[in-house]
Amino acid sequence: MDLHLDEDDLNSCVQCGLCLPHCPTFRVTGDEAMSPRGRIHLMREVQDNGAPLTPEVLESFETCVQCRGCEPACPSSVPYGHLMERTRETLADAGAITPLWQRAMFAPLATPVALKAGSAALGVAKRLKLVPKRLGLPDDLPLRQEPLEPTGTDVYFFTGCVMDAWQRDVHRSGMRVLKAAGIGATPTNELAPCCGALHAHAGLADQTRDLAEQMMGNLRDDKPILVDSAGCGAAMKDYGHLLGTTEAEAFSSRVFDIQEFLADHVGALPQVDPLDLRVAVQDPCHLRHVQRVHLATRTVLAPFVRELVEINDDGLCCGAGGAYSVLQPELAGQIRDRKVNSISAVQPDVVASANPGCSLHLAGAGVQTLHPMQIVDEALSQ
Amino acid sequence: MSLLRRAVDRVRGTDDSVRGAQDHTTDPLLDALIDALDPARVKFDDAQRSLLGKDASVFDGGNAGPICYPTSTSEVVAIMKIATQFDRAVVPRGAGTGLAGGAIPLGAPIVVAVTKMRDVIEIDEANGVAWVEPGVINLDLTRHLAPLGYHFAPDPSSQQVCTIGGNVANNSGGPHCLAYGVTNAHIQAIEVVTPAGDVVMLGGLDAEPDGYDLRGVFVGSEGTLGIATKVAVKLTKNRPAVRTLLLSFSSVRDAANTVSGVIAAGIVPAAMEVMDNAITQAVENYVNAGYPRDAAAVLLAEVDGPNEGIEIDANRIREIGLENNATDVRLAADEAERALLWKGRKTAFGAVAQIAPNYYLHDTVVPRSKLADVLDQIYAIAAKYELLIMNVFHAGDGNLHPLIVFDGRDEGILDRVHAAGAEIIEASLAAGGVLSGEHGIGVEKQAYMHLLFSDADLDHQNRLRRAFDPTCRANPGKVLPAGHSCADIQHLRSVPAGLWG
Amino acid sequence: MSRLHTADPVLDAFAKEVGTEGAVAISGAQTRWNTGGELAAGTRTITAPSGIVEYIPEEMIVTVRAGTSVAELHAELRVHGQWTALPERGGTVGGAIAVGENDYRRPARGDVRTAVLQVRYVSAEGEIVTGGGPTVKNVSGFDIPRLITGSLGTLGCIAEVLLRTNPMPSGQRWFTSADVNPFALHQMLLAPGPILWDGATTTVMLFGHDVDVEADRGRIDSLGTFTEVDAPTMPSGFRWSLPPADLQDLSALDTGVFVAEVGVGTVHAEKPQPRTPLSPAVQLIHDRMKAEFDPTGRLNPGRIVGGR
Incomplete structure (x- = not known):
């Protein structure tokens, strides 16, 4: 079956195996079919050698968290993330993966009204204890929220879908910190309802392209677009590749992770007493492995806390992976256990994580996280 | 199984159009393996079998037979006994990073993947060892030991992924083996499941273990004497001081002469690594470590030890470099710069994929004093066959790693690659060298064994092997060339037609 | 012709002397x-050829015939500031390798098993066999040198070996103390040299660059009072092989008067170590090994390797 993968991309893998330990699913299973080298081998078997799409082959593709931790580890610079997204897109188009009920799950993300209604319903269900705890949904899913008001017009502040519904407080913190640095922000709200990252992961790239076109059409100037969700930022920085137009390239170059942007403006923030906290930085994969701007989190946090500690696992994924924790709960749980052990080993007071998926997933194992912006906001407001 | 998972499976079950029906024909061998382990840890689907047909080498072993993921010694014993009962060969496998094809499955054997046996069992400081399972990753072990002030000394370039079991099988080296010795010097005892399914302890924690040195013989035997299930590795104390020097040269010969000069001066640095211009550029593109792009060769030299004497050695190396026309000598300013330089060196092989999609990495050893001459010959061989050959090597050990970079889709290129490889091997042996420094023989160099050894020599190696494995059950078809009992492909067990072919 | 084989009439003559039948043993200096x-x-005893064949100091290797005395070899190496791991106690190179015992200065000099890079021996069938190779790094086939080292001449008659040499450290000084815990001393030193302990007195060798020895000298003074002494000699008697941790309580063992190598586990004792048989599965491999290499049992009959 033609997976529509570029032969040069596919051939750039020399099977050295250096990716194996950086793959969360290989780490917990020890099974090469659950490794980047194994998955690329199977892509070749399917595309070049006519191997059938057996349940095992599909499982190999579907269990990939798409954390892309293998990419920085790869000396051959294999574009693994794009290979996997393309594979999933082809398989979803053929109806081999991402069945209708899953597609239905992603639909409301792009429709704020539907998302808010769904979220509120989930909030009620959660209060009635109808939602499994391991999913890590917040205990107090907001039933109703105050709207975000603009603080200025220097930059756009991307609000997105799930995060805006469940973690609008993080947005508030981010906008307050920007304001403290003298940067006025306009929340995107309905202008950019969803980045499409989860759709792309599931192989529904057409929907992602539609969302990208919509957002680009609504944010037509040259102001920076700041994002406080690592997964959304990574997706928006990839619009250039996704759409293949110079317009999209230009749009992507305006996208910054909020810590990435603030790292150049730390000096503009007020000098305050640091919080008396030992903070472990949990790097979201899409910040560290895809955007590769995770060091900025440290630059921004360092002046505001007593101590920053590194989790000694080379930034191995926590298993959240967008909707992965819902679709592959067993593997996601094992991957998370590993991460929780690594976090416990450094005994932090607080864990900082700049991605809503990671924080929800870790909360499901009892690890409470704060967004770096919430920590800085707290320090500035004491 | 979760509700969601079941829902997913139900949905999948409705759609047979895109996937072939998995052949679930069970046979008594599979049933026995599944009973001994559990269904989730015995794989036999086509995807897995083709996947484990390869390792990091250029060789293809065809499809594996059943693949077992044991979690204990007793499960490995059970697998060996089942293999005996069904008269099947057994191939052990770690991370599959070998470059000589040592882990590829010939004749659809039972593959025993030890990647689920990955516990550090005990750190025994009083005896200076750690007991580990074979699937523990080399670098994970060193990280695990770091808080106690120790490390595991062998550090092959694949150390972030290769397993201790694989290190034992291949007697792995690495840059720092120059001063610290290869794996064999760092293994005190090995619990082994023999091909008959007996559990034996080879070596021991005592000073001079009794009997023939079966532990020493097992290390480097490429999985042909049994399967290691527990390994006692020596703890090496971390050195308080390290100096890493980067010397640039305008010729490869100057770099090689510097290496010989350092050893001749009675200095055994922790590591001495050379990269030529082509590979240095590829590496620098990947790591941005500040390697000079214009140097014909760079020498990465490292000395470590107590604080006091280390400057003496570092200065002497600098002087010897300058005497040999070094154009620049730089000292790594801090740990971050040092780490970056080493990252470049250790990922050199993969970095060449920027240049062409395929590579063939050779591995021979020559006397240090012959390094420059043999390198000249290698460049001449490259020119003769119109190939790009890059050189990155453990210069202090005389361990060459000529790297032939090519695009396998080019017509007839594989013949040229193999012909050039053969000439490199012959040039190395002619200079008084050996076939392999750390990759092993596997299936790659069996045919060259006659160049180094006589029939009587090889016969005695085969006797050693038979003492462990009289029925040639463990990893047959490897190491020894055709004509020796366990090497002959004809002796690989016949496979029931249609099922495991 | 394979690369490792060079015509050598001396070895050919030795092979002829070993012959193809009849019990035969090599006699060295008979120190062990x-x-x-x-x-x-009724076993015929012969001697191995002697002499240094080739010494290449800058490659740190020496090829030497088995009958050469260790003292003669080391005298030659000393000229170039090098030594080997072989123990210096009056024997031959071949004897030292056949027995496989280490020098009491092992931490500073290395293991005998690591030093033997290549071995050439005459087989039970009278053929010259070569194992290993001339380089330190080498995984070209099975490790015959490891098998032969410590095999007491039961698998082949050692004719010639190629050894790894090492540069001698510029500083080597011995210090002794009666009020120091030898195990604490071992733990303290970064690369501990030989530490000898007789239950009361601790004697340690510091080695390396002179400045390193001086610095270590300062460090060990924090543990007790040391005085400088000449290199010690080991008592004759019996040799025990123990895990290093077991040295911390030797009172439970019936050693008699002893000198223990701390961190190594070798104990030089007045009384012999009790024999323990090999496990049946390990014994089986030993039996098969002997049968493979010496099917008629003609090599050094009476000597048993393992199960002391």
Whole structure:
């Protein structure tokens, strides 16, 4: 079956195996079919050698968290993330993966009204204890929220879908910190309802392209677009590749992770007493492995806390992976256990994580996280 | 199984159009393996079998037979006994990073993947060892030991992924083996499941273990004497001081002469690594470590030890470099710069994929004093066959790693690659060298064994092997060339037609 | 012709002397003559050829015939500031390798098993066999040198070996103390040299660059009072092989007067170590190994390797 993968991309893998330990699913299973080298081998078997799409082959593709931790580890610079997204897109188009009920799950993300209604319903269900705890949904899913008001017009502040519904407080913190640095922000709200990252992961790239076109059409100037969700930022920085137009390239170059942007403006923030906290930085994969701007989190946090500690696992994924924790709960749980052990080993007071998926997933194992912006906001407001 | 998972499976079950029906024909061998382990840890689907047909080498072993993921010694014993009962060969496998094809499955054997046996069992400081399972990753072990002030000394370039079991099988080296010795010097005892399914302890924690040195013989035997299930590795104390020097040269010969000069001066640095211009550029593109792009060769030299004497050695190396026309000598300013330089060196092989999609990495050893001459010959061989050959090597050990970079889709290129490889091997042996420094023989160099050894020599190696494995059950078809009992492909067990072919 | 084989009339003559039949044993200096048991009566004893064949100091390798005395070898190496791991106690190179015992300065000099890079021996069938190779790094086939080292001449008659040499450290000084815990001393030193302990007195060798020795000298003074002494000699008697941790309580063992190598586990003792048989599965491999290499049992009969 033609997976529509570029032969040069596919051939750039020399099977050295250096990716194996950086793959969360290989780490917990020890099974090469659950490794980047194994998955690329199977892509070749399917595309070049006519191997059938057996349940095992599909499982190999579907269990990939798409954390892309293998990419920085790869000396051959294999574009693994794009290979996997393309594979999933082809398989979803053929109806081999991402069945209708899953597609239905992603639909409301792009429709704020539907998302808010769904979220509120989930909030009620959660209060009635109808939602499994391991999913890590917040205990107090907001039933109703105050709207975000603009603080200025220097930059756009991307609000997105799930995060805006469940973690609008993080947005508030981010906008307050920007304001403290003298940067006025306009929340995107309905202008950019969803980045499409989860759709792309599931192989529904057409929907992602539609969302990208919509957002680009609504944010037509040259102001920076700041994002406080690592997964959304990574997706928006990839619009250039996704759409293949110079317009999209230009749009992507305006996208910054909020810590990435603030790292150049730390000096503009007020000098305050640091919080008396030992903070472990949990790097979201899409910040560290895809955007590769995770060091900025440290630059921004360092002046505001007593101590920053590194989790000694080379930034191995926590298993959240967008909707992965819902679709592959067993593997996601094992991957998370590993991460929780690594976090416990450094005994932090607080864990900082700049991605809503990671924080929800870790909360499901009892690890409470704060967004770096919430920590800085707290320090500035004491 | 979760509700969601079941829902997913139900949905999948409705759609047979895109996937072939998995052949679930069970046979008594599979049933026995599944009973001994559990269904989730015995794989036999086509995807897995083709996947484990390869390792990091250029060789293809065809499809594996059943693949077992044991979690204990007793499960490995059970697998060996089942293999005996069904008269099947057994191939052990770690991370599959070998470059000589040592882990590829010939004749659809039972593959025993030890990647689920990955516990550090005990750190025994009083005896200076750690007991580990074979699937523990080399670098994970060193990280695990770091808080106690120790490390595991062998550090092959694949150390972030290769397993201790694989290190034992291949007697792995690495840059720092120059001063610290290869794996064999760092293994005190090995619990082994023999091909008959007996559990034996080879070596021991005592000073001079009794009997023939079966532990020493097992290390480097490429999985042909049994399967290691527990390994006692020596703890090496971390050195308080390290100096890493980067010397640039305008010729490869100057770099090689510097290496010989350092050893001749009675200095055994922790590591001495050379990269030529082509590979240095590829590496620098990947790591941005500040390697000079214009140097014909760079020498990465490292000395470590107590604080006091280390400057003496570092200065002497600098002087010897300058005497040999070094154009620049730089000292790594801090740990971050040092780490970056080493990252470049250790990922050199993969970095060449920027240049062409395929590579063939050779591995021979020559006397240090012959390094420059043999390198000249290698460049001449490259020119003769119109190939790009890059050189990155453990210069202090005389361990060459000529790297032939090519695009396998080019017509007839594989013949040229193999012909050039053969000439490199012959040039190395002619200079008084050996076939392999750390990759092993596997299936790659069996045919060259006659160049180094006589029939009587090889016969005695085969006797050693038979003492462990009289029925040639463990990893047959490897190491020894055709004509020796366990090497002959004809002796690989016949496979029931249609099922495991 | 394979690369490792060079025509050598001396070795050919030795092979002829070993022959193809009849019990035969190599006699060196007989310093460890009865290790492994007494030689069977009626066994023909011969001597191995001697002499240094080739010494390349800058490659740190030396090829030497088995009958050469260790003292003669080391005298030659000393000229170039090098040494080997072989123990200096009056024996031959071949004897030292056949027995496989280490020098009491092992931490500073290395293991005998690591030093033997290549071995050439005459087989039970009278053929010259070569194992290993001339380089330190080498995984070209099975490790015959490891098998032969410590095999008491039961698998082949050692004719010639190629050894790894090492540069001698510029500083080597011995210090002794009666009020120091030798195990604490071992733990403190970064690369501990030989530490000898007789239950009361601790004697340690510091080695390396002179400045390193001086610095270590300062460090060990924090543990007790040391005075500088000459290099010690080991008592004759019996040799025990223990895990290093077991040295911390030797009172439970019936050693008699002892000198223990701390961190190594070798104990030089007045009384012999009790024998323990090999496990049946390990014994089986030993039996098969002997049968493979010496099917008629003609090599050094009476000597048993393992199960002391």
